[in-house]
Amino acid sequence: MKRILILILTKIIAFILFKIQKNSDLPGLIALKLDRAIISYFTLPQNTIFVSGTNIKSAVANNIYQIYTKEGYNVAENAFSSNHYLGVLTYLIKNSNLFGKIKPNILVLKVDTLALENILSKLTPSHLIVTNLSREQSMITGHFEETFIKIKNNIKEPTKLILNADDPLVFSLSLHYKGNITYFGIENNFNNQNTTLDYDDNLDFLYCPICDTKLIYEKIFYNNIGHYHCPQNHYTRPTPQYPVTIDNQETCLINQQKIKLSEPVLYHVYNLAATYTLLKEQVLIDNEKIINHLNNIKDITIEKYQHHNKNFFFPPTKTTNPVSYYHILDYISKQKTPITLVIGYQRLSNEYIENDVSWLWDVKFELINNDYIKNIICLEKYAYDIALRLKYANFNPDRITIIKNEQKFLKNLDEYTSENIYFLTCDNLTKKFKKKGK
């Protein structure tokens, strides 16, 4: 009875917040204050997919949601809620009846890796996709090995795991899980295969988890992601169920069928591989229909706006996340038009007050040091730290401009920028620039 009352109260709060157009995790926070274990009250649909990992979880979750929706299923996804614990709890409150039963038949939840421990300890999805586990800033919130241990300790049957075979740390979940596991992965990169690792490649996990011998790589796609094996034969990259082969810049092959690529970037190919594998494993849609849908996926959602005579581009970077930057910088490095890059942050985290920008040194800015990048504007609080990092990525200081104030930058746009401006900025700044662009 107490939990029904909590749901009534928090649903009313959620309704009021909706009416005043405020997106907040307050309903979840209040529910948690009143009952620490409230999340276990919810009954998930038979088909519930959790998507987690350091990167691309939003894109994968969104694709699964879109495809099921187009096929006429009653499906829900936490696209506009936070993927942290309180955000997920708020989302469940909004989408359940008073008995905690989730209304739609299919639920797709993107879940932050840090929240996964507490959520998995109380809820059991039918499927859990883990895209990758790699370094992020927060020494405050823990490193990838700690995240791995939290996931490992909380996964339980009958959840079916869908894991990235190319990430040796993600694959090592298989050493601790007796349930069903399916792998996704890719066979090649767009360009020549790399087989050497340099010291600045964010080498997160390179040793066999069974015998501590250094893994040997046959192929490296980026950082420590690729095809690997233990020289003592204890640990070999598993063969994906539906391997993806990149044909050229425009197409790839999945399960012997051609898929059109919206952009020639690995981020997109991994997204296709994870989405396809999940849809095949759930067996709700025919193969032919899945292929048709994948052919129309456009998941490098770089929003574009016009402001006077300038094009504003907003790639979906996650501040403090070097792999997210890797994918976006790789994308920008392939553009063949003059570009001004704007990098700036007013706040590094919504959860913590921290000023440490050590993570900038794990971002490979060297990738974009080409002639198309005309200049880089370093904005706001951490402008000098960004400029410093760029200097050691061998950008000539003449190409770096420091502007401490975003208003000054906007007022003098013509002076500072070329026609195409890419913004790698924190959420707060991005919102302000998007408003201008509209």
Next chain:
Amino acid sequence: MTIKIAYLYYDLLNLNGENGNIKILKQQLEKQNIKVELVLLTTTDNIIGESYDLFYIGGGTENHLRIALKHLQKHQQTIHQAIENHKFFLVTGNSLELFGKKGIGIFDFEEQTAEKPFQEVILETDFVGKGIIGLLNQKKDIIETKYPFFKNSQQGIHYINFFAPKVFGPIFAKNPLFLEFFLKQLVLFKYPFFTFQPIEFEFEEMAYYNYQKLMHKKLVE
């Protein structure tokens, strides 16, 4: 003129942007027209102490420290001798543990587990005029050491040319004065009559002062 740097366990101990220390030191030495030989060493390699001017080790995960320690134990003598022979070491973050009682036992410091969070700090030293900025892991606190790195904290060791501030992150990026001090010591030890060109800090100093301001604001908040 050449400075030879061994980046020890580059594939294990490299968390939190600490690769930056190598990038910065290498570029700054090259600007002084000193050739840099960077050698990446790991668990499959032999360590020959006399071959290098500087050994660098970054911070890492607990599991990676364990793997590195297994290898380092086989080279305890070499490393100990190199330290006593005035070779330069820069050890950042939690890798100092490798050298303590629970590591290869070169230093006799005591640690205790403390469930305290990471903290941004500015700590004073005897050798640099301004405080050293860094991110301190307080999960394991050093409670006593004979050779403290900092004046007002036990969290680090400085012994002959062994520099191990227990702070994470690219310490050279955050602390231009420490970079200048370290670079000069390293070069002068090998080439005592070297004449330095002025070291250019276009952005470093402003980043340092800005960080101090932000820290002050954070403390006030």
